[in-house]
Amino acid sequence: MEKTTALGIAVLCGAAMLLSAAGAAAGAVPPILAAAVLVLAFPAGTIALFVWWSAGEGEEDIPFLGY
Amino acid sequence: MIGELIGATIFGLLLLGIHRKVIARIQGRPGPPIWQEILHTLKFSFKVSWVPRTASRVLFVGIVLVAIAIWVVAYLVVREGGSLLILFGIYMLHKIVEHGFGLSSGSPYGKFGGVRSVISAASEIPLFVSVAGIVLVTGSLLISDITAWQAVHGPLLLALPLAAFAMYLVLLSKMPWGPFSIVESKEIVSGYKTEHFGIWRAGLEVCNGLKTSVLLYSFIVVFLGPLPLLWVLALMLGIQVSLSFACALTPMLAPFDSVTVQSLVAGGLLLYFLALGVIL
Amino acid sequence: MNSIGGPPLFFLEFGDIMIYFSPYTVALFLLALVFTVLAIVSRPENQVEILFGTDAYYGKEIDVPEMRFRRFMSIACGLACMGAMVTGDLFDFTLFVSLVGICNVGIVAAVKTKHVQNAAFQYGIVALTATVPLFGGAAIAAATTGTLSMIALGSGLAGPAPFITRAALVLGVMGEGMAPFYAAKAEMFRAPGAPYVIMCSFSSLLIFLRVVEVVLTI
Numbered sequence: 001m002e003k004t005t006a007l008g009i010a011v012l013c014g015a016a017m018l019l020s021a022a023g024a025a026a027g028a029v030p031p032i033l034a035a036a037v038l039v040l041a042f043p044a045g046t047i048a049l050f051v052w053w054s055a056g057e058g059e060e061d062i063p064f065l066g067y
Numbered sequence: 068m069i070g071e072l073i074g075a076t077i078f079g080l081l082l083l084g085i086h087r088k089v090i091a092r093i094q095g096r097p098g099p100p101i102w103q104e105i106l107h108t109l110k111f112s113f114k115v116s117w118v119p120r121t122a123s124r125v126l127f128v129g130i131v132l133v134a135i136a137i138w139v140v141a142y143l144v145v146r147e148g149g150s151l152l153i154l155f156g157i158y159m160l161h162k163i164v165e166h167g168f169g170l171s172s173g174s175p176y177g178k179f180g181g182v183r184s185v186i187s188a189a190s191e192i193p194l195f196v197s198v199a200g201i202v203l204v205t206g207s208l209l210i211s212d213i214t215a216w217q218a219v220h221g222p223l224l225l226a227l228p229l230a231a232f233a234m235y236l237v238l239l240s241k242m243p244w245g246p247f248s249i250v251e252s253k254e255i256v257s258g259y260k261t262e263h264f265g266i267w268r269a270g271l272e273v274c275n276g277l278k279t280s281v282l283l284y285s286f287i288v289v290f291l292g293p294l295p296l297l298w299v300l301a302l303m304l305g306i307q308v309s310l311s312f313a314c315a316l317t318p319m320l321a322p323f324d325s326v327t328v329q330s331l332v333a334g335g336l337l338l339y340f341l342a343l344g345v346i347l
Numbered sequence: 348m349n350s351i352g353g354p355p356l357f358f359l360e361f362g363d364i365m366i367y368f369s370p371y372t373v374a375l376f377l378l379a380l381v382f383t384v385l386a387i388v389s390r391p392e393n394q395v396e397i398l399f400g401t402d403a404y405y406g407k408e409i410d411v412p413e414m415r416f417r418r419f420m421s422i423a424c425g426l427a428c429m430g431a432m433v434t435g436d437l438f439d440f441t442l443f444v445s446l447v448g449i450c451n452v453g454i455v456a457a458v459k460t461k462h463v464q465n466a467a468f469q470y471g472i473v474a475l476t477a478t479v480p481l482f483g484g485a486a487i488a489a490a491t492t493g494t495l496s497m498i499a500l501g502s503g504l505a506g507p508a509p510f511i512t513r514a515a516l517v518l519g520v521m522g523e524g525m526a527p528f529y530a531a532k533a534e535m536f537r538a539p540g541a542p543y544v545i546m547c548s549f550s551s552l553l554i555f556l557r558v559v560e561v562v563l564t565i
Contacts, residue, residue, distance in 0.1 A: 017069045034068075035143050042072060043135035046273055047128075050112040050266035121406065123541050125389035133381060140374065150371050156556045160378065163549050170541035173392035175404075185548050195559055202563055 006052035013045030072277070075142060075284075078300070079276035080104040082283070082307045083243070089311035090244060108272040116265025121173035130167040131263070131270040137164065138277040145285045148211030154285055155198060158237060161278065162188030165250055165259045168271070172262030180258025184250045186326055191237060196333065197230035200340045201289075210288060217292035224290040231290045233336050238282050238310060240329065243275075245314040247329065249322045283307060358435075365435035365498055371560055375432040375553055382549050383425025386418065386542040394539035407539045414540065416457045421546040424450035428550045432557055437485045437495040440561060441519065444554050445481060448474035448523035451547045458540075477522020484515030488565065500565040513562040520558040524551025 020037040023029030084101040091098025118124050141157040144150070162184045169181025202208055204226050205216040217223055224231045240247035251258035263271055283303040287294065291302065320328065356373065359366040368376070391414055394407040424447055431443035452474055456467035488508040489495050500508055 014069075021068050031147075035147075038068060038072070038143070039136050039139045042069070042139050043132040043270070046135060047132060047266065047270050050269050051116075054113050054116060054266050121393040121395055123389045123392035126385055126392070126542050126545075129385050129389065133385075137378075150369075152371050152556070152560055153374050156371075156375065159552055159556065163545065163552055166548055167541070167545050170544055171389075171392060173394045173406075173539070173541075175395055175397050178394070188548075188552065198559065199563070208563070 003052060003055040006048045006055060009048035010045050010052055013041035013048060017041045017045065071146075072139060072142060075280040076273055076276040077105060078303075079278065079280035080108060080272065082279050082303065083275065085304070086242065086244075086307060086311045086314070089308055090315040093312065093315040104272065104276070108269050108276070111264070111272060112266055112269035114265040114269075116267060119172055119174075119262055122262065123171050123173070126167060126171040127263075128267070130164060130171055131267050131274075133167070134161075134164045134274040135270060135277070137161065138274055138281055141281045141285070142277060145210060145281060145288055148209060148214065151198060151201065151208045151210055151213065151289065154210075155195060158241070158282075159188055159191065161241070162191070168263060169250075169259035169261075174262045176256040176261040177259055179255045180250050180261065183255075183322055184259060186322060187240065187247065187249060187329070191240065191329060191333075196337045196340050197227075197233040200227050200230040200336075200343060203340070203344055210285075213289055214293045222291045227290075229336060229339055231286075233332065234286055234290065236329070236332060238286060238306070239313055241278070241282060242310050242314055244319075245310070246317040246320050247325045248319060249325050252319055279307075365496055366433050367435045367498065368433060372433050372557070375556060376429055379425055379428040379432055379550075379553055382546060383422060383429070386421040386425060386546050389542045390414075391417075391540035391542065409539050413457055413459070417454050417540055417543045420450050420453035420457065421543045424454065424546050424550050428553050431554055435497045437488055437497060437500075437561070437565070440497075440557070441481045441485045441516075444520055444523050444558075445474075445478050447550045447554055448477065451523075451550065454543050454547055473522050477519045479519075480515040481519025481523065484512045484519060487515065488512045497561060497564055508565040512565065516558055516562060520554050524554050 016037050020029055020034040024031050024034035081101060081104070084099070084104040087103060088098045088101050118127050137157050137160055141154055144153050144157075165184035166181040166188075169177040169179070169184065171177075198208065201213065201223070205213050205223070207213065207216070213223065220226065239245050242248065243251060251260060255261075260268065260271060280303070283306050284299065286306065287299055287302050294302070355367045355369045357368040359368075391409045393409075395404055396407060397404045427443050427446035427450060431440055431447060434440050434443060452467055452471045455463060455470065458464070458467075485495060488500065491509055491512075492500060494500060
């Protein structure tokens with residue numbers, strides 16, 4: 001996965017969670033939908049965030065392959 | 068709500084760190100600092116990661132997402148006062164998720180960890196009888212109804228001490244380094260976690276943190292009733308330390324013995340609740 | 348019924364056959380769906396085995412026709428599971444559960460290894476035997492109360508089903524689900540193909556989770 005794609009997914013998931021939570025608090029979004037968004041977006045967002053910040057820049061050393 | 072989830076995850080990881088510290092102190096070691104598990108999660112999340120060549124790729128990655136998702140559901144169920152059955156279902160399902168972790172990699176160690184998780188799930192299923200006890204006493208399985216019942220009649224712990232004991236045993240069996248943690252015992256390297264490294268392991272640690280919070284929180288809500296937040300956190304810490312003592316002072320059982328002990332307890336409880344059902 | 352799996356969100360009626368979605372059944376249904384999708388899209392892993400007592404290891408390959416058959420069986424198992432999760436009719440429930448049992452035997456029996464075949468044969472016998480209490484339980488409920496609808500049984504309109512019905516249903520599900528009898532059998536896991544093996548244990552767990560609700564409701 002590209003580094004920018006991962007960041008995009010993470011941001012998208014975060015935005016979806018925040019928007020749905022705000023919507024549920026304001027009464028515009030049914031709470032069950034907000035919960036569903038949270039369940040789907042929290043794991044995906046977490047992993048995407050990890051992928052984003054662990055992804056290489058293409059400038060790393062060649063890993064040590066052993067003797 | 069997202070803030071609560073992150074908070075619950077970090078607090079759960081902190082509790083796991085305290086768990087390690089207490090075990091180490093009992094065993095006469097200095098032990099890692101209590102925030103070690105949080106650092107662990109961060110460290111793993113920065114590592115370069117890939118999927119092993121032998122693994123079933125989609126399952127290998129997908130199971131990490133499922134693992135976090137089911138505990139988000141569990142958190143929401145406890146928070147919103149949903150059905151206790153969903154919560155217990157997720158406790159059982161976590162075993163299947165461990166099974167998936169183990170089998171998806173193709174590694175023999177992971178596979179043995181996965182097999183052991185299903186064995187221990189089979190012995191935990193009868194602990195569902197404590198659900199029957201709760202229905203008999205409170206007449207409902209919705210956590211909101213149970214807390215309402217407790218507001219009138221006092222803690223469920225006093226009315227159903229044996230059900231609480233069964234749940235405590237479930238908590239104990241889900242703690243790492245405990246007598247029943249055969250799924251990650253050292254003779255099979257790291258059990259089901261063996262092949263999940265880097266960000267996948269970080270995802271698993273997030274799941275573990277959330278799991279620890281939800282397990283302890285749900286125990287308090289179901290058996291002690293609704294309490295102020297500070298009390299809940301203090302009680303979670305207390306229960307966690309008691310679990311750490313239990314883990315530190317008992318040897319890890321052999322898989323056969325672990326299943327036998329759990330099954331015997333479950334069988335005894337089944338008889339107790341059948342008798343209770345006849346009396347009530 | 349409201350107090351067991353949460354208040355029902357939605358009813359779907361096919362004549363007198365009722366499908367209902369309570370938070371509990373919806374959660375189980377979605378889980379079955381997720382794992383079925385995983386079984387569809389993921390390919391089996393290449394299992395690595397250690398030669399006992401040595402440092403040598405070997406990889407297992409899974410051939411395509413076998414993989415196709417097991418995938419088909421897993422999907423069928425997932426569909427049966429989803430049906431068993433949401434149905435509001437006792438007979439439909441037993442039918443779906445027995446279908447889960449058949450699919451589980453299929454998933455395992457497709458592997459052409461002696462030990463796995465032995466395990467599948469024994470499991471098949473248990474699953475066959477378990478259909479007797481399973482359907483018997485539903486039949487007793489119909490005979491004593493005159494209805495098979497869980498909603499009617501749960502609301503007290505038709506009166507609670509006799510205790511023997513519940514006992515028979517639990518016994519039947521325990522036999523159909525692989526978990527209690529065969530979880531410990533290493534032969535089951537000598538078979539490569541993680542997504543399909545997981546479907547076996549997962550479906551047995553799900554039908555067990557559902558039968559807890561059914562038994563507490565009726």
